[in-house]
Amino acid sequence: MVVKISKNNNTASLSYWELKNYFKTFDLIVVGSGIVGLNAALAYKKINKNAEILILEKGFLASGGSTKNAGFSCFGSVSELLSDLSKIPEKRVWETVKMRWEGLKLLRSIVGDKNMRYQELGGFEIFDSQSNFETCSDQLNFLNKQLHSLIGKKNTYSVASDKIKNFRLKNISGMLLNKYEGQLDTAFTMDKLTQLVHDKGIKILNNISVNKLNDIGNLAELESNFGVFKSKKVIVAINGFAKDLLKIKDVEPARAQVLITKPIKNLKLKGAFHYDEGYYYFRNIDDRVLLGGGRNLDLKGENTTEITTTPKIQNRLENLLKTMVLADTKFEIEHRWAGIMGVGNEKKPVIRHYSKNVVCAVRMGGMGVAIGSLVGKEAADLV
Ligand SMILES: Cc1cc2nc3c(=O)[nH]c(=O)nc-3n(C[C@H](O)[C@H](O)[C@H](O)COP(=O)(O)OP(=O)(O)OC[C@H]3O[C@@H](n4cnc5c(N)ncnc54)[C@H](O)[C@@H]3O)c2cc1C
Numbered sequence: 001m002v003v004k005i006s007k008n009n010n011t012a013s014l015s016y017w018e019l020k021n022y023f024k025t026f027d028l029i030v031v032g033s034g035i036v037g038l039n040a041a042l043a044y045k046k047i048n049k050n051a052e053i054l055i056l057e058k059g060f061l062a063s064g065g066s067t068k069n070a071g072f073s074c075f076g077s078v079s080e081l082l083s084d085l086s087k088i089p090e091k092r093v094w095e096t097v098k099m100r101w102e103g104l105k106l107l108r109s110i111v112g113d114k115n116m117r118y119q120e121l122g123g124f125e126i127f128d129s130q131s132n133f134e135t136c137s138d139q140l141n142f143l144n145k146q147l148h149s150l151i152g153k154k155n156t157y158s159v160a161s162d163k164i165k166n167f168r169l170k171n172i173s174g175m176l177l178n179k180y181e182g183q184l185d186t187a188f189t190m191d192k193l194t195q196l197v198h199d200k201g202i203k204i205l206n207n208i209s210v211n212k213l214n215d216i217g218n219l220a221e222l223e224s225n226f227g228v229f230k231s232k233k234v235i236v237a238i239n240g241f242a243k244d245l246l247k248i249k250d251v252e253p254a255r256a257q258v259l260i261t262k263p264i265k266n267l268k269l270k271g272a273f274h275y276d277e278g279y280y281y282f283r284n285i286d287d288r289v290l291l292g293g294g295r296n297l298d299l300k301g302e303n304t305t306e307i308t309t310t311p312k313i314q315n316r317l318e319n320l321l322k323t324m325v326l327a328d329t330k331f332e333i334e335h336r337w338a339g340i341m342g343v344g345n346e347k348k349p350v351i352r353h354y355s356k357n358v359v360c361a362v363r364m365g366g367m368g369v370a371i372g373s374l375v376g377k378e379a380a381d382l383v
Helices: 009-013 016-022 035-047 078-087 090-111 133-138 140-151 186-199 239-245 311-325 365-382
Strands: 025-031 053-056 123-127 157-159 174-178 203-205 210-216 219-224 227-236 252-261 272-275 280-285 288-293 333-343 350-355 358-362
Touching: 016 203, 025 035, 025 219, 035 053, 035 090, 035 186, 035 227, 035 358, 035 365, 053 227, 078 090, 078 123, 078 133, 078 140, 090 140, 090 186, 090 365, 123 133, 133 140, 133 174, 140 157, 186 203, 210 227, 210 239, 210 350, 239 252, 239 333, 239 358, 252 311, 272 311, 280 311, 288 311, 311 333, 333 365, 350 365, 358 365
Parallel strands: 025 053, 025 227, 053 203, 123 272, 227 358
Antiparallel strands: 123 174, 157 174, 210 219, 219 227, 252 288, 252 333, 272 280, 280 288, 350 358
């Protein structure tokens, strides 16, 4: 078979072999190498065994949320669900919870619990004296019934205030437990997913930023900083960066900031913790505490794709460590970072045809770890 090569100004420096490898017409090009992009490529390859697939990534590493996140495998905490139920049609709230649950099952089956260091230590929601612990705990029976019919698990949520002192938390007046919530190691998870992609013969090119998409008959052309790539089908999985490339409404970038402590001797904190309707979250990892959130302090300022931390939010995160999480423990902060999420008025992701040959799969909200695999699969099925 003769391989057709497309040339452009930037490819003049490439060899015949390089052109043949990367500038032929692909069956599928995926834009974005986050959890959704990698899963979309894997799912498409599973259905189309001989498909030639290329993933284009603008960063030298994946640079949105998938390699920056906190590694919570959560599917819904009590105050978040109650708040959603007061704002969003009930059917859609349960559909989203189900999607997170199914997504986590899929991720675990693809990557393997051991490979991603999955641990089901429980998810705890903590309440201070200002917050609505009583209102939330009154609704546990109702939520447990719903969850039982949705995911087949009994008594998902319970009151766990007796454990506050075991974790050495301070200034907390109540705590709820989701016993099926787990946590994973983001580095191991993404590493294994990338390895699976390479094992299937799927190519990844980094430092390629796609700037424009054009449908030309049965082909899509992708204009990039390194010339034009061609493919029969395209999946755009760029989440919080959607507006840079797509004319799409209701997907906004949302920066999320995190810090991590140095290792702490005899750390008592174990599990995934949510505070203030999920605006703050913290967990143990490698004898350290990872804590993130605070976007609500500056929603306008955090509506950005600029990957940097700010003193306003980092100071608040540090203050929470001092007053609540590690109030009677000596700690030092080792590192701080930020990543970009994609959010909108609705919590459900957008998975739809953008044009004849292009499907987009964006708007993962704060739960892309949970839903990313399923969204990738659904995008592959659609394309
Ligand atoms: C700090 C932080 C903590 C989080 N914690 C959790 C958590 O604990 N649990 C959870 O479930 N979720 C969490 N999330 C959310 C989760 O990480 C995301 O929802 C998920 O990673 C989104 O995956 P994605 O593949 O859709 O997008 P991304 O991982 O953002 O991938 C998109 C990729 O597209 C690339 N790209 C963008 N534009 C272009 C272009 N024009 N051309 C080529 N490439 C492009 C980007 O560089 C990026 O690598 C967190 C997010 C952050 C930032």
